[in-house]
Amino acid sequence: MRLTVSQSPHEKAPYTVSKVMWGVMLALVPAFISSVYFFGVRALVVTLVAIVAAIATEYLTQKFLMKSEITAFDGSAAVTGILLAFNLPSSIPMWQVIVGTVFAIGVGKMAFGGLGRNPFNPALVGRAFLLMSFPVDMTTWPKPAELLTKMWLWVDVSVDATTGATPLGVVKEGLKAGESAATVMSQIPDYFNLLIGNVGGSLGETSAVAILLGAIFLLYKRMITWHIPVFYIGSLAFLTGIFWLIDPTHYADPLFHILAGGVMLGAFFMATDMVTSPMTVKGQIIFAIGGGLIAGLIRLFGAYPEGCMFSILIMNALVPLIDKFVKPKRFGKEVNYG
Amino acid sequence: MNLRTFKIGGIHPPENKLSAGAPIEAAPVPEKATIPLSQHIGAPAVPVIKKGDTVKVGTLIGKGESFISANIHSSVSGIVTSIDSVDLGSGYKVPSVVIKVEGDEWEENIDRSVILKKEITLNSKEIVQRIKDAGIVGLGGATFPTHVKYMVPEGKKIDAVIINAVECEPYLTADHRLMLERPQEILVGIEILKKALGVETAIIGIEINKRDAYDTLARAATDFPGTRVEALKVQYPQGAEKQLIKAVLNREVPSGKLPLDVGCVVNNVGTAFAVYEAVQKNKPLIARIVTITGKHLETPANYFVRVGTMVNTLVEKSGGMPEDIGKIINGGPMMGKAVTTYEIPVTKGTSGLILVDKEESSRRETTSCIRCAKCVTVCPMGLEPYLLEKLADRKRFEDMEELDAIDCIECGSCSYVCPSSRPLLDLIRLGKANINRLRRERSKK
Numbered sequence: 001m002r003l004t005v006s007q008s009p010h011e012k013a014p015y016t017v018s019k020v021m022w023g024v025m026l027a028l029v030p031a032f033i034s035s036v037y038f039f040g041v042r043a044l045v046v047t048l049v050a051i052v053a054a055i056a057t058e059y060l061t062q063k064f065l066m067k068s069e070i071t072a073f074d075g076s077a078a079v080t081g082i083l084l085a086f087n088l089p090s091s092i093p094m095w096q097v098i099v100g101t102v103f104a105i106g107v108g109k110m111a112f113g114g115l116g117r118n119p120f121n122p123a124l125v126g127r128a129f130l131l132m133s134f135p136v137d138m139t140t141w142p143k144p145a146e147l148l149t150k151m152w153l154w155v156d157v158s159v160d161a162t163t164g165a166t167p168l169g170v171v172k173e174g175l176k177a178g179e180s181a182a183t184v185m186s187q188i189p190d191y192f193n194l195l196i197g198n199v200g201g202s203l204g205e206t207s208a209v210a211i212l213l214g215a216i217f218l219l220y221k222r223m224i225t226w227h228i229p230v231f232y233i234g235s236l237a238f239l240t241g242i243f244w245l246i247d248p249t250h251y252a253d254p255l256f257h258i259l260a261g262g263v264m265l266g267a268f269f270m271a272t273d274m275v276t277s278p279m280t281v282k283g284q285i286i287f288a289i290g291g292g293l294i295a296g297l298i299r300l301f302g303a304y305p306e307g308c309m310f311s312i313l314i315m316n317a318l319v320p321l322i323d324k325f326v327k328p329k330r331f332g333k334e335v336n337y338g
Numbered sequence: 339m340n341l342r343t344f345k346i347g348g349i350h351p352p353e354n355k356l357s358a359g360a361p362i363e364a365a366p367v368p369e370k371a372t373i374p375l376s377q378h379i380g381a382p383a384v385p386v387i388k389k390g391d392t393v394k395v396g397t398l399i400g401k402g403e404s405f406i407s408a409n410i411h412s413s414v415s416g417i418v419t420s421i422d423s424v425d426l427g428s429g430y431k432v433p434s435v436v437i438k439v440e441g442d443e444w445e446e447n448i449d450r451s452v453i454l455k456k457e458i459t460l461n462s463k464e465i466v467q468r469i470k471d472a473g474i475v476g477l478g479g480a481t482f483p484t485h486v487k488y489m490v491p492e493g494k495k496i497d498a499v500i501i502n503a504v505e506c507e508p509y510l511t512a513d514h515r516l517m518l519e520r521p522q523e524i525l526v527g528i529e530i531l532k533k534a535l536g537v538e539t540a541i542i543g544i545e546i547n548k549r550d551a552y553d554t555l556a557r558a559a560t561d562f563p564g565t566r567v568e569a570l571k572v573q574y575p576q577g578a579e580k581q582l583i584k585a586v587l588n589r590e591v592p593s594g595k596l597p598l599d600v601g602c603v604v605n606n607v608g609t610a611f612a613v614y615e616a617v618q619k620n621k622p623l624i625a626r627i628v629t630i631t632g633k634h635l636e637t638p639a640n641y642f643v644r645v646g647t648m649v650n651t652l653v654e655k656s657g658g659m660p661e662d663i664g665k666i667i668n669g670g671p672m673m674g675k676a677v678t679t680y681e682i683p684v685t686k687g688t689s690g691l692i693l694v695d696k697e698e699s700s701r702r703e704t705t706s707c708i709r710c711a712k713c714v715t716v717c718p719m720g721l722e723p724y725l726l727e728k729l730a731d732r733k734r735f736e737d738m739e740e741l742d743a744i745d746c747i748e749c750g751s752c753s754y755v756c757p758s759s760r761p762l763l764d765l766i767r768l769g770k771a772n773i774n775r776l777r778r779e780r781s782k783k
Contacts, residue, residue, distance in 0.1 A: 004665045004699040005678055007764050009750030010692075011351050011508060011671040015757040017705055071705065116706040116758075274710040279722065281715075323725075330720040330742055331346055331580065332593040 017115070020274075021075025023223050027214035028082055028269070034197050034207035038144035039090035043203050046097055047085040053101035054081030061110040068114075076115050080104055083123035086204025086265060087309070088130070091142045100130040120316045121276045124309050131309075141166050141200035166201045167194065167260045171252050172305035180249045185256070194259040205265040208258075215268040227281055228288040229267040233258055235292030243300060257299065266295075266308035276316045283319075283326040291315040341546055342588075343571035344581040347718035349751045351574060351672065353547060357511045357631045357638035362519055364642045365655065367442055371414040371646030372424055373399065374434040377685040378475040379482045380406030385435065391418045396445035396622050399435050402473065408483040408686075409473035410435075413624035413644035415443040426685070427668060427677025434683070437646070449619040454522050458530055458617070465534040465617055472616035473686075474623050477608035478502055478513075478577065479669050481687040484613070487603050488534050494598050499531045500586055501542040503551070503607040504570065504577035507670025510690045512627040513607050515640045517544075517551035521558040524607055527614035528565055531605060540565040542607070543586045545572045574672060575749035579604045581718050593745050628652065628684055632693030634660035643684045649691055650680050664699030667692040672750045702759040713752035713762055719745045723752035723762040730769035735776060738769040746770060 035043040059072035084104050088097065104126025112118040131138045165173065167188040174184030189199045197207025205211075218224045237254035244251045257263065262270075271277060271291055278284050291311040298307025376382035383400030393399060393412040400410035416439040423431035444450060460468060470485035490496055501524075505513040517524065528540045542559070544552045546569045556567040568586045575581055580591045582604060589600040597604050605613075608627065615621040624645055631638035636657025643652065653659055659680075667674040668682070669689055680691065713723035721742060729738045743766060752762040 001659070001663065003663075003676070003678060005676045006665075006701065007767070008674060008676075008748075009672045009754050009763065010665065010667050010674065010676065010694065010698075011750075011754055012702065012759070013349075013351070013755050013757075015755070016702070016759075017708055017757050020708070020710065020757055074705070076708075114706065116708045274708050277709075279709060279711040279714050279724065327741075328714055328717070328720045328722065329346065330593070330745065331584075331718065332590055332595070332745065333720075333742070 017076070018074050020223060021079050023218070023221055024079050024269070025075065025082065027217045027223075028079075028086070028204070030210035030213040031086060031204040031207060031265070032082070034210040035086065035090075035203040038197055038206065039142060039203060042090045046088060046090060046092065046094070046203060047082060049094055049097045050085035050088075050101045051078050051081035053098045054078060054084070054105050057102050057105040058110060058114075061106060062114070066110070066114070071115060074115070077105060080109065080122045080126075082204075083269060084126045087123060087127040087202045087262065089138065089141050089201075090203055091140055092130075092137050096130060096134055096137060099133075100126040103129045116275055118275060119319065120313055121270055121273050124270060124313050127309055128313060139169070141169075143200045144198050166305065167199055167256075168299065168305040171256070171260075172299075175250060175252075181252055182249070185252065191255065191259060194256075199260075202262065205262040208264045211264040211268055218268070218272075224268070224272040225281070225284070227284045228272045228277060231285050231288035232267040232271050232292045232295075233263060235289040236263060236296045237292075239293055239296035240300065251300070257296070261299075261306045262308040263295070266312055270308075271312050271315070276319060278319050278322045278326065280323070280326050280328045282328075283322040286322055286326065287315050287319065290318065339546070339569055341569055341571040342585050343573050344576060344584040344718060346720050347716045347751060348573040348575070348581075349716050349754055350572060351508050351754060353572075354508045354633070355511050355514070355547075356509065356633070357629050357640055358514055360511070360515070360637070360639045362515045362627055362640045362642050365644070365647060365652060367414060367439060367644060368647040368651065369439050370648075371412070371416075371437045371439060371644065372434050372648065372683040373410060373413065373437065373646040374424060374426060374432045374683065374685055375400040375410055376432050377410065377481060377645070377687060378402075378408040379480065380404060380408070382433065383407060383410045385421055385433070387418055387435065389418055389420055392416070393418060393437060394443045394445050396448050396624060398622075402470075402483065406483055406486055408475050409471060409622070411473055411622040411624050412437060413646050414439045416440040424683070425679070427679055427682040428675060429678060448621050450621075451619075454526070455618040456526055458526075458533055460617060462534050462536060465530055468617050468620075469534075469613060472612070472622040474609060474612050474616055475686050476606055477612060477626060477686065477689070478606035479673065479687055479689050484605065484609055487605070488531075490535070490598060494601075496535050496598065496601055496603060497537055497539060498587065498602045499528065499535060499537060499540040500582060500597075500602050500604045501528055501540060501607050501610055502577055502579075502582055502604055503542050503544045503548075503555070504582060505548070506545060506572075506574045506577040507672055507674070509631050509692050510629050510670050511631075512629045512640055512689055514548050514551055516608055516611055516627055517548070517555055520611060521554050523614045524555070524610050525558055525562050525565060526618065527610035527612075529562060530613050530617050531603075531610060532564065535603060538564045541586045542567045543570050543576070543582050544568070545570045545576060547572045575718055575747065575751065578718065578747050578749060580747070593742065623686055626684070626686060626688065628688050629690035630656045631690060632660065632663070632695075634662070634695055635693055636660070645685060646683045649682050649684060649688070652684075653680060653691070653693070660693060660695075662696050663693050664696035665694040667694060672754070673748065704760055705758040707758055707760055710757060712755040712757065716751040716755050718749060718751065719747060721746060723766060724760075726769060727760060727762045727765045730765035733772075735769055735772040739773045739776070743769050744773050
């Protein structure tokens with residue numbers, strides 16, 4: 001009888017990296033469905049193109065540049081592809097989707113050595129790159145169309161009747177121009193439409209309900225913990241809330257800030273990215289509060305209407321520092337018995 | 339019910355207590371007994387018999403002469419055929435006394451009756467001496483000589499005995515069955531331990547997945563003032579000494595210190611039973627309960643076995659070795675040791691033998707760390723396994739020391755949860771060994 005002799009433990013939990021990644025993908029399904037519902041077939045195609053480009057980039061890099069083991073199909077590249085697509089307007093030219101994805105995987109992930117070694121969230125790296133490179137295409141937002149005209153969105157995206165600024169953009173411009181908050185808020189869809197996602201914006205970020213559905217799944221499966229989303233959203237609401245309380249005529253209310261733009265997607269799916277967030281609960285809270293405050297500051301005072309992407313990227317950069325100084329509470333330290 | 343538990347980390351692996359319903363069955367006296375002289379932590383016992391001697395059941399054959407050591411007694415009667423080096427499945431050879439069994443003759447001063455003897459006549463000192471003479475060691479698996487724990491240094495104040503009835507390792511059921519079948523003896527054993535220390539309080543910690551054992555002991559304990567049973571949430575590694583003390587008394591043993599330093603002594607429930615037998619019946623530790631189990635085994639069972647019985651005979655009794663077995667674990671699946679052969683004798687520390695099929699025997703392939711932080715979350719000592727692994731790999735042992743690697747209790751929770759199947763505990767062990775080496779070198783200077 002041939003026996004395996006190995007060190008303990010001999011028992012192994014059933015999770016694997018692939019299962020984690022498939023879980024995240026499953027959690028993204030509701031947001032995906034809402035994106036297709038509101039933005040038409042093109043949303044589906046953008047997502048598929050990003051997935052294929054992400055996997056292909058990882059595969060080719062590993063095969064020809066790194067000459068390492070191929071892990072392109074472990075699901076992590078696909079997740080990056082989906083998340084990047086969710087951060088793009090549906091009208092974006094396909095070649096830009098491909099360029100952005102290649103940059104996200106190639107520079108954001110593989111250049112650092114691949115999965116687990118990238119300091120920045122690769123999908124956000126891709127989005128930042130596209131926003132800098134193609135600012136016009138990246139900020140042309142098709143409005144959700146009536147169901148029957150969905151195919152038309154696909155045929156010609158440049159017709160300006162179908163595009164408009166995002167609610168965050170409208171509010172930013174309006175307040176900057178000196179209009180009162182009440183006037184500005186009357187120009188954007190109501191909170192119900194913000195909640196379900198019937199507004200202009202990036203593919204997967206508009207529907208708070210769909211994102212929450214996925215988030216509940218992730219929380220239930222314990223693939224993420226509540227700390228990062230709650231503290232991220234909480235600190236954003238806190239900061240924007242203070243200004244709103246001080247001067248409600250010139251600042252939008254915190255609920256608007258939570259529902260508009262990429263906060264929900266960012267808080268539940270981007271800031272919680274395991275690779276690029278801190279390892280301890282305390283560290284994660286610091287990370288999330290910092291992110292929420294930065295996002296709020298950019299939205300209130302920055303040049304961009306939206307600050308989620310930058311807030312998470314900036315906090316990503318601080319993760320090694322946080323992990324160095326924030327340690328878990330050790331058992332048997334700091335106790336004093338006679 | 340208000341369930342207590344420890345506060346940091348922990349996991350809940352599948353319990354797989356296949357033999358929980360199997361009553362303890364006495365295994366037959368073997369034809370040949372192989373009794374190692376080192377069945378405990380500490381110095382091996384020194385043989386006091388020689389080849390050709392006749393021994394009875396309970397005859398002293400090895401004497402524990404160092405401070406941390408334990409006596410070894412013959413578990414059978416017969417003739418010593420050799421004192422040999424025997425592989426106990428680890429690859430290391432241990433000097434062992436081999437006895438050819440003839441009949442079953444016991445030393446005269448051993449009380450073999452099963453009548454419960456409640457009255458404790460010995461005083462504290464005599465009790466500790468009796469425990470020492472009987473060669474009792476911790477039966478939970480660590481096999482630390484029990485009497486050493488009861489030689490409390492001057493100035494330490496002990497106020498409670500904690501009885502470890504957690505049995506948090508999957509598969510194992512020896513303690514569970516013992517509690518169901520011998521609750522009175524266990525409780526008298528605990529009275530003896532209380533008397534040895536001069537304390538009023540004893541707390542038995544049981545995880546609530548053994549509800550029947552909790553009920554049995556809680557009911558019986560009403561006759562023993564000062565002894566209570568605490569129901570604990572099911573959470574591995576609650577059977578670890580520090581975690582158990584935290585769970586039942588909410589006291590935290592400081593890093594590098596012992597339970598003594600927070601006023602308690604912890605003993606396994608099986609040890610309490612052995613103490614009863616030694617003190618009330620003058621019976622040395624010559625037999626123990628062993629769980630023989632595995633998903634493919636015909637009849638997983640709990641045997642009361644004489645030390646020195648070959649394990650393979652027990653497997654035969656349980657329906658024989660199933661096909662496709664790829665690994666045999668001596669002890670629990672979380673902390674037990676994989677052995678190279680199952681032709682090994684039962685020792686004082688053999689809590690169980692688990693037969694694992696080929697599929698579950700090999701590890702999954704290791705992939706990159708995805709920083710999921712699960713290892714940090716589950717570590718019951720509040721360490722950072724992912725970081726310690728990396729540092730060990732880079733031979734940065736001083737940095738590991740700085741990060742308290744030496745506090746690792748090797749429970750394996752980190753390796754268990756890792757989705758990338760990284761060899762976390764393996765490398766932490768390497769680091770700990772090197773930290774100890776560095777400390778020895780430093781103290782030499």
